[in-house]
Amino acid sequence: MFPPQTFQLHLLTNLYNKHTIRAVDLNSVKKAVTQSLWSVCAECLKERTPFEGEPSGDVLICLRCGFQGCNQSEAQHSTKHQLAQHPESHCISISLSSWKAWCLECNEELSTHCNKKVLAQTLDFLQKHSVKAASATSSKVIRLREEPEDSADALRGRGPAISTLIPVKGINNLGNTCFFNAVMQNLSQTHLLNELIAEVKEKGHKLKICPSPETNLGPLTITLPSPEPLTSAMFLFLHSMKEAGKGPVSPKVVFNQLCHKAPRFKGYQQQDSQELLHYLLDSMRMEETKRIKAGILKAFNNPTEKTADEETKRQVKAYGKEGVKMNFVDRIFVGELTNTIMCEECAHISTVKEAFIDISLPIIEERVRQKGERTVRSRLFEFAGPSSDDVACSSRPPGGAVATTAAHKSRQAGAVEQLVSTVSRMGLSHTSGERIPAGVCCEEQGDTARQPQGAFQALSHSYMPCSKECSVQSCLHQFTSVELLMGNNKLLCENCTERRQKQLKRSTADKRAEKVYTSARKQMLISALPPVVILHLKRFHQAGMNLRKVNRHVDFPLILDLAPFCSASCKNMVAGEHVLYILYGIVEHSGSMRGGHYAAYVRIRAPQRRPEQRRNMSGPKECSTAMPGQWVYVSDTSVQVVPESRVLSAQAYLLFYEELL
Structure with a gap:
């Protein structure tokens, strides 16, 4: 629901609408909604053969008679009703998804806080009825029988009936917490999260840690202590979302636990769903990392800095390095990006790896890519020089290339802080004493460095967007495209600088070489x-x-298909095969910066195989056009089944894809 601030502008211009008196009848609305299906277009019900009704896109309710009609571009049943001949005016309606009031005759939005109390009273009644309707149906929502176009039996209404029980519950809004509810709906439909958090919820859970072969250490089985408060609250919430019984569910316990970790969410102000997701996952990750470390120390009889010998310290460090990566957040959500940069003069290549919990994609607008969006990623290349052991590898090959810009010559001292900030924006905060998974800033000199021609090679052929295309694929294409570093963005190449220094030493011992800036190419790919x-x-x-x-x-x-955006050396992948992910959830933001609303679309489907059963099939996978499962729209406590076409028209903010196994 939109907060009252949304309508402040209207208070100045639309305090009064001349049609309110004769176009709003609260008693008629009350009578109509109690005798009909809630949030379902009445005309769509008549025109199609329903099983138990069908939600029809955005539904508007007439405030004169209570008629509920869809606002789809094809049917426009709400508009047709308002334009039909009536003895009285039916020009005012309210959207049941955004709660905005609209006068068709005036062609303007109305303030529900105007001096006509009947409009505000009607809105209040409808909102309360919406909550009651969601509570009454609980997890039972409206669904239409599947009707294939080429099936005569289906057209005659003799198709097979489908169960209407959909395991989705609404979530109570605690006060401007729709940003939280939308994320929680998507997490509740993340099957792997439900599975792994159930495994580790109990005290005494066993975890087997296998360190890397070079440590010459065998596997270690540790016993984990009790889970921390936020993780426990998250498990209870996910369990209640799946539990049979009344809805909606209150998220108060888990939300309060998050507020203890991140006080910025206190105060019940509207917040950003992406930031909420980062804080929530990172906080649970920190709790689980702490828990795993405690289990490792207990396995070594809780040694201290004073009592532990060097061998014990080495073993604890080795097991801890691998163990912290086994927390359920890393196993589900954390991936790796690799930045590759190559000097055009000496062809030296360096790479920087960083963890991500999501991938932030600038939306391509009509004009060419904005300068500011490009520089966000190019900052990462300032930091290939020596840095703190907290975020960089302890050893670095000599003669490496360091990416920086001529305008930033004096900023090397703040390299570590800026890199950590950048990684945090990519989705994973680095906290003291904890290791960022997969290495955040680590130069590699492997096969790629020895083969400049393959430095920017993707797993499959590049995706080529059409002219003026604005899609996830075109955004990923822009994100992973090769860029030239020229002018003020030239590369500070240590390799070229070192060569220049050697040349000067041979000619004169008094002169010192200036730093050499060269043109370079850089690219970000998923590794x-x-x-x-x-x-x-x-x-x-x-x-x-x-x-x-x-x-x-x-x-x-x-x-x-993510193959065009993955590096040729992407882990557990084979060149030439598709890397398919299937959409199962969306967080949508509607409205403006002043007053907006977050809602969720989730796809109800059967769980897939465990991710440990990795793809071993050679050749491309077949893309099935048949999408299993059913899409459900959830706005706080309001739950309804929606067609795929409505999902595809959503104004997506976060997209949740799971690996197609």
Whole structure:
């Protein structure tokens, strides 16, 4: 529901509408809604053969008679009803998804806080009825029988009936917490999260740690202590979402636990769903990391810095390095990006790896890529020089290339802090004493460094977007495209600088070589994929002193092939095969920066095989056009089945994809 602040502008211009007196009848609305299906277009019910009714896109309710009609571009049953001949005016309606009131005759939005109390009273009644309807149906929601177009039996209404029990419950809004509810709906439908958190919820859970072969250590089985408060609250919430019984579910316990970890969410102010997701997952990751470390220390009889000998310290460190990566957050959501940069003068190649919990994609607007969006990623290349052991490898091959810009010559001292900040924005905060999974800043000099021609090679042929295309694939294409570093963005190449220094030493011992800046190429590619990939469409960005929202629709596929955006050396992948992920959840943001609303679309489907059963099939996988499962729209406590077409028209903010096994 939109907060009252949404309507402040209307209070100045639309305090009074001349049609309110004769176009709003609260008693008629009350009578109508109690005698009909809630949030279902009455005309769609008549025109099609329903099993138990059908939700029809965005439904508007007439405030004169209580007629519920869809606002779809094809049918427009709500508009047709308002334009039909009536003895009285039926020009005012309210959207049951956004709760906005609209006068058709005036062609303007109305303030529900105007001096006509009947409008505000009607809105209040409808909102309360919406909560009651969701509670009464609990997990039972409306569903239409499947009707294949080429089936005569289906057209005559003799198709097979499908069960209407959908395991989705609404979530109570605690006060401007729709940003939280939308994320929680998607997490509740993340099957692997439900499975792994159930495994580790109990005290005494056993965890087997296998360190890397070079440590010459065998496996270690540890016993984990009790889970921390946020993880425990999360498990109870997920369990209650699956439990049979009344809905909706209250998220108060888990939300309060999160507020203890991140006080910024206290106060019940509207917040950002992506930031919420980061804080929630990272906080649980920190709790589980702490728990695993405690289990390792207990296995060694809790040694201290004073009592432990060097061999014990080595073993604890080795097991801890592998053990912390076994927390359920890393196993589900954390992947790896690799930045590759090559000097055009000496062809030296260096790489920087970083963990991600989601991938933030700038939305391609009508004009060419914005300069500011490019520089966010190019900052990462300033930090290939020596840095703290907390975030960088302890050893570095001599003569490596360091990426920086001529305008940033004096900023090397802050390299570590800026890198950590950048990694945090990519989705995983680095905390003291904890290791970022997969290595955050680590130069590699492997096969890629010895083969410049293959430095920028993807797992499959590049995706080529069409002209003016705005899709997830085109955004990923922009994100992973090769860029030239020229002008003020030239590369500070240590290799070229070292060569220049040697030349000067041979000619004179008094002169010292200046740093050499060269043109270079750089590219970001995915080098490790998690079982669940979350894509963040950057709809909000700074425009001068204000935040601006990009409302452009972004097309997204139900099945996404990530192979064109993965490096040729991507872990557990084979060149030439498809890397398929299937969409199962969306967080949608509607409205403006002043007053918006977050809602969720989730796909109810059967769980897939465990992610440990990795893809071993050679050759491309077949893309099935038949999408199993049923899409459900959830707005706080309101739950309804929706057609796939409505899902594809959503203004997506976060997209949840799971590996197609």
